Amino acid sequence: MEVKSIKEVNEEAQAQLDIWKYVFSFTPMAVVKCAIEFQIADVLETHGRAMTNADLSAALGCSPSILHRIMSPVMLAPWHKLSSRALTNGASAFDAAHGKSLWEYTSENPAHNKQFNDAMASHARLAMSAIIDHYPETFKGIGSLVDVGGGDGTALRTLVKACPWIHGINFDLPHVANVALHSDGIEHVGGDMFEMVPKADIAFLMCIDILRKCREAIPKDTGKVIIAEAVIKEGEQDKYNYVRLALDMVMLANTEKGKERTIQEWEYVVNSAGFSRYTV
Numbered sequence: 001m002e003v004k005s006i007k008e009v010n011e012e013a014q015a016q017l018d019i020w021k022y023v024f025s026f027t028p029m030a031v032v033k034c035a036i037e038f039q040i041a042d043v044l045e046t047h048g049r050a051m052t053n054a055d056l057s058a059a060l061g062c063s064p065s066i067l068h069r070i071m072s073p074v075m076l077a078p079w080h081k082l083s084s085r086a087l088t089n090g091a092s093a094f095d096a097a098h099g100k101s102l103w104e105y106t107s108e109n110p111a112h113n114k115q116f117n118d119a120m121a122s123h124a125r126l127a128m129s130a131i132i133d134h135y136p137e138t139f140k141g142i143g144s145l146v147d148v149g150g151g152d153g154t155a156l157r158t159l160v161k162a163c164p165w166i167h168g169i170n171f172d173l174p175h176v177a178n179v180a181l182h183s184d185g186i187e188h189v190g191g192d193m194f195e196m197v198p199k200a201d202i203a204f205l206m207c208i209d210i211l212r213k214c215r216e217a218i219p220k221d222t223g224k225v226i227i228a229e230a231v232i233k234e235g236e237q238d239k240y241n242y243v244r245l246a247l248d249m250v251m252l253a254n255t256e257k258g259k260e261r262t263i264q265e266w267e268y269v270v271n272s273a274g275f276s277r278y279t280v
């Protein structure tokens with residue numbers, strides 16, 4: 001395995017951070033558009049004094065937890081918030097725009113499927129390389145690993161290249177698994193993760209909501225689930241928080257239930273799925 005110096009790792013992390021900032025630079029405008037659509041300024045003006053998140057969401061008829069995410073001070077900076085009728089109904093903004101979920105849309109549009117998978121692959125390449133650089137111990141001694149929602153298999157290709165002792169199972173929806181590139185040491189399996197996850201020593205997730213199924217897929221005593229996800233740090237202003245919050249807006253806009261989570265929310269999700277221990 002190629003070993004990078006701390007300076008190189010830090011420089012790469014900073015470059016990735018800069019790129020994420022440019023990629024997501026549109027999100028404050030989306031938030032402002034939402035604030036205008038909600039007429040938040042008018043609601044506050046009419047109310048005549050400061051409003052709590054609970055009062056404001058009640059006045060707007062929208063979900064308090066979504067409003068809280070949109071109203072996050074870091075994302076808002078000088079302005080305010082986001083939403084749409086679709087969001088208050090619980091469907092994603094993507095659904096509202098296209099009349100179907102992102103996954104239905106990609107399954108029916110091969111060109112968009114390719115574009116989306118390519119975009120995810122760019123993310124996977126960077127994210128997996130960073131994970132391997134920072135946590136090489138995690139992958140020692142693993143026989144098999146299933147990447148749940150693994151897209152075109154780029155994350156696994158990166159992992160198996162660095163750790164050739166691992167047998168990789170790339171699991172995604174059939175329309176994604178069927179067009180994934182062949183690669184030695186990796187098998188592609190198509191299916192719905194809410195129904196079953198292929199058996200392996202380790203389940204790896206860069207997207208979430210199916211922890212319970214992952215728990216069933218791994219050995220009871222020795223199995224692990226590795227989750228590569230952001231942890232939102234409320235009240236803290238470290239240099240990555242902008243990216244985490246922007247990613248949360250992307251989830252809000254494109255998925256029905258997807259979100260980035262605080263450590264307390266992760267704790268709840270992990271405990272609810274029946275896991276007794278976790279390490280962050």
Ligand SMILES: C[S@@+](CC[C@H](N)C(=O)[O-])C[C@H]1O[C@@H](n2cnc3c(N)ncnc32)[C@H](O)[C@@H]1O
Nearest residue numbers: 120123124149150151172173191192193206207
């Ligand atoms: C946000 S992408 C993440 C891709 C990749 N893991 C990464 O982080 O770069 C989510 C992936 O989950 C897949 N997916 C969505 N719903 C699924 C389901 N019900 N069963 C299996 N895969 C699903 C999508 O096709 C997509 O490839």
